[in-house]
Amino acid sequence: MKVIVAKDYDDAARKAADIVETVVRENPTCTLGLATGSSPVGMYKELIRRCSENGLDFSRIHTVNLDEYVGLEPTHDQSYRYFMNNNLFNHINIDKTNTYVAKGIGDVEENLKEFNDVLDNTEIEIQVLGVGPDGHLGFNEPGDTLYDRAHEETLEDSTIEANKRFFASKEDVPTKAVTMGMGNIMRAKELLMIIGGNKKEAATKLLVEDKIDPHCPATFMRLHRKATVVIEEALAREIGYIR
Numbered sequence: 540m541k542v543i544v545a546k547d548y549d550d551a552a553r554k555a556a557d558i559v560e561t562v563v564r565e566n567p568t569c570t571l572g573l574a575t576g577s578s579p580v581g582m583y584k585e586l587i588r589r590c591s592e593n594g595l596d597f598s599r600i601h602t603v604n605l606d607e608y609v610g611l612e613p614t615h616d617q618s619y620r621y622f623m624n625n626n627l628f629n630h631i632n633i634d635k636t637n638t639y640v641a642k643g644i645g646d647v648e649e650n651l652k653e654f655n656d657v658l659d660n661t662e663i664e665i666q667v668l669g670v671g672p673d674g675h676l677g678f679n680e681p682g683d684t685l686y687d688r689a690h691e692e693t694l695e696d697s698t699i700e701a702n703k704r705f706f707a708s709k710e711d712v713p714t715k716a717v718t719m720g721m722g723n724i725m726r727a728k729e730l731l732m733i734i735g736g737n738k739k740e741a742a743t744k745l746l747v748e749d750k751i752d753p754h755c756p757a758t759f760m761r762l763h764r765k766a767t768v769v770i771e772e773a774l775a776r777e778i779g780y781i782r
């Protein structure tokens with residue numbers, strides 16, 4: 540696993556965008572695995588800029604997203620479909636019919652079947668990831684065992700607490716989500732994690748140590764042949780990764 544230390548959030552965004560740009564230019568018809576959260580927003584802004592100013596072409600790109608809240612309509616402003624449209628898809632030359640975010644409403648079992656069918660028939664060229672304060676990947680919460688395939692998760696209180704900043708109150712945060720499983724993530728040809736935001740010290744420290752711990756799903760990144768983590772200098776210093 541390669542660790543890139545970036546000067547600050549904007550530098551992390553540029554460095555992460557460089558990696559995605561290389562993938563898109565080399566494989567203009569590939570599938571990108573995408574993530575939500577504050578950490579990748581800067582990278583998405585940078586990709587939007589490169590699309591409009593440098594001709595980075597998404598017209599034949601497909602995407603699939605990591606996860607979605609259960610119970611939110613795609614038009615809800617906190618749904619991950621809405622997030623992706625707003626933060627990326629509406630501003631680049633992608634065909635939205637080639638973008639997939641799992642359904643959060645309707646029959647969960649049927650939605651999961653559809654999500655797993657999409658994943659079974661897609662080879663993800665690069666999977667973008669963030670990390671939750673408890674070390675979750677997508678919405679794969681810590682536990683004694685982890686899941687291979689897409690499934691429903693009950694969110695940890697620390698996850699609800701971390702994500703309540705986007706909702707009117709904690710009670711409005713959905714308690715369940717559908718997410719790619721750890722196997723789906725690990726089968727991507729390349730992984731790219733961007734770590735930003737608060738309360739990431741503990742998970743990041745575990746991630747850069749030589750341990751694989753299902754109680755910190757992010758540590759599974761270490762098992763991947765082609766994984767890069769971009770962290771900001773201040774965080775790298777805080778956890779003792781650099782002096």
Ligand code: GLP
Pocket residue numbers: 574575576577578579605606668669670671672675676677678698702735736737
């Ligand atoms: C949510 C998402 C995760 C994301 C995490 C961290 O829980 N399901 O995929 O990594 O938020 O988000 P942020 O980057 O905003 O800290």
